[in-house]
Amino acid sequence: MIKYFNYIIFSLLLIIFFVLNINHKISTNIQSILPESQNKELLQEFLTFESNKKILVSIKGFDKKSLDELRDFENNILKIEGIKRDNKITTASYKNYQDKYYFYLNELNSEKINNFDVKEGLNNLYDSIINSFITVDINKNDPFELIKKENIDINIKNGKFVLKDYGYISLFTLDKSINSLHEYERIYDEIKKYETNNIDTFSSIYYFVENSRYIKNDVNKIVFIAFTLLIILYFVILRNISLLSNTLLSLGSSSIVATIFLTFLYSEVSLFVLVFGLSISTIAIDYMFHHYFHKNYETNRGFNREVFLGFFTTFSAFFILSFSDFLFIEQITRFAMVSLLCSYIIFAFVYPKISFKQKDFNLFAQNKISIKKFYFFTISILVLVFSLQNINLDFDIKSLDYNNKSLKEKEEFFKTKFNKNRQKTVLIKASNINELILFNEKIKELDPLSNSSLDKLLSKEIFEKTYKNLEKSSLKEIKNSLDKEIINTAFKKDSFINAYSYEVNKPSYSYDQLKEFGIAIKRYKNEYISYINVSEDKYKSFLEEDFIYSLSLKTLFEKNLQKELEKIIILGLSSLVFITLIIIFITKNKMIQALNFLIFPSALIFLYLSFIPVNILHIFMFFIILSIGIDYAIYSSKDNSKETNKAIIFSAISSFAGFGVLIFSDINSLFSIGSVATIGIFAILILIFFQKVANATKSL
């Protein structure tokens, strides 16, 4: 029965995994790894604004063929459930409101007002009406056009918006109910089905779909490479299929337990965490190899102290790092702790009962080159001193995500064609609606080219100021004169009864009323948020205001990341001190030989890092490599036998299959981990092969 332990446990865990629907809690969105903060919450709130659910469609050319092609495409995509035309409708209540506050929302033409003759104005108005072309367009609030006309610039041709010197453009929007990745994927696939060579489409939701698919494909590619490597290792060299299947099942079971554990702690777990966590789980292979090569699974040799010490120090290093506030690292370390604990228990206590026989094989032995441990130590220290002075840190969290260049180019194309003035979007937050409007007015004053859905709202302060200005103007006299003069004209007496009336109540807006007006506003806790497009050249200075929030991942999390990196370095150094003390305590007179397993990989890693921008994952992976190195340091200093070296070499190759293969990823976060892991493992193998130690036999 015990022989089937791994099969039974794995099957049971798999059932639990699917019954609990754990796979639905796995996310490919980079937000799921961002530090929990107000900035993250605000960003998530912003993403639910309707403006992020627009679909832009463009076609090159203004000829009939292009127009017909676009119309066919539109008809097709309108059949897709959840897509509708982006028709801006001014509701009756919003129009009434704008009519009521007409003189507060628009600028008076003071020059015209000061010299205005009402009698002459009425005569001219009559003439223009009689001589008008086809229709008459009179504003009853302002028949004499004493308000400066708004500069509307909409280019329409054949019922379509026009992108100057390019072609037609159409706008669509997604239904409010479309919020999940699954629905985004459905819509994306259906749109792409109808897209032709001449038609380009873009939507922010494309990032979710394309990045998610790219990440999944990339992860599949990596898992395939890792499996191929492991199969070669077990089938060709170890020739032990039973060991391979049991090890894979044990690692799989440990990872499932860790995944289930994480989904109990967090509502959403990033796929990045799982990939990284799975990679970390492969560290546990060295516990198995050490037991295996020392024949713990064949004869009853009792408790293996070295493996326990190796496990205990690695576990402790992760425990110390788990105090990081960076959600991604917190989740990975917790995943690693649970997974390593499960694996250790299985490899140390269950495998001896299953029993695996070792098939004899000889590794090629090399004794030609042997470098003194002091050389490794001294050179490593010198390289470390040089490299640490040339480290450049990169705090842009976006650089960890998949760099979707083609989609970014498409977004840039639409942005430049749409906006003559380069603009950036910022979020504003206020404790009440009036304050929110006031903040928008403040920005507008500094940047008249800025625009927002709040532009047609009035703060109480601006209302009062405008009222005073209206009182000073001759608007009241014009109104009185109009009421008097109209009697002697052909106009109906009550035609302009409401013209030039500005005696209205102070505006007071409720949240529901603004929603009805179509204003982009949201409740955030007990406050209110909205967004504004500001000129790019003023963007940076605006960010200094405490009510304005950037929506760029780089700016939003730069400070968080800086703080987190400092904390990780402190935690990492604490675990390093802890590891060093343990090594000194365990290895005693073989201390230098053991410490080289920490210092030499560190030297090579930092030499590489001194040439590239260093992100948080490089640093994190560096500490993981140290925690792997410590196992090898303990094993080799305690028992530098052929078996120990075999165990270390196979564990290192297995760790490469776990971490190192991430070097083949195109996603920067995974590549960062893979590159550091590969260099670290390479350094450990160099030590195994070339470090001159007492009673050692170098094997290959």
Next chain:
Amino acid sequence: MFRFLIICVFFIFSDASSINFQEEKYIEVIDNTVFKKGILDFKENEITLKYKNSNRILIYKDDNLTIQNGEDIQIIDLNKQIALKMVFLLIESIHTNDLKTLEEYFDIYEKKKVITLEPKSSLKSYITYVEYKKDKKLDFLTIKMTNGNITTIRELND
């Protein structure tokens, strides 16, 4: 003979055509109706409007309205005067039976050969509805504006 044929073919296939029309305009603020007669000339991507007893000529082309009054020429960018642009778009689309363009702005209903256009989106702020009847010629085209004004254009026999 050959030259004659070429000229005939040119006239048959060119879009050029013109209609005489009568404009009946109810203006709400004076509670009165104004009648005018004129000619609408249609060329490819161009409409020319001339009223009888007036020197003014209006040319709608490339989103611009050029008003010629003797030697005076005024050019208006119709992208900044949406209501006026819509009127020209309506006339052009109805003249060429371009229902697809009309569908961009209106919901279209037909009852007893009278077609009713109900504006979509922001156009609702300017136009209440449009009605027209057209067989071989335009029986009538009525535009009711939200400000109460109603304009009806009827094609006259030559």
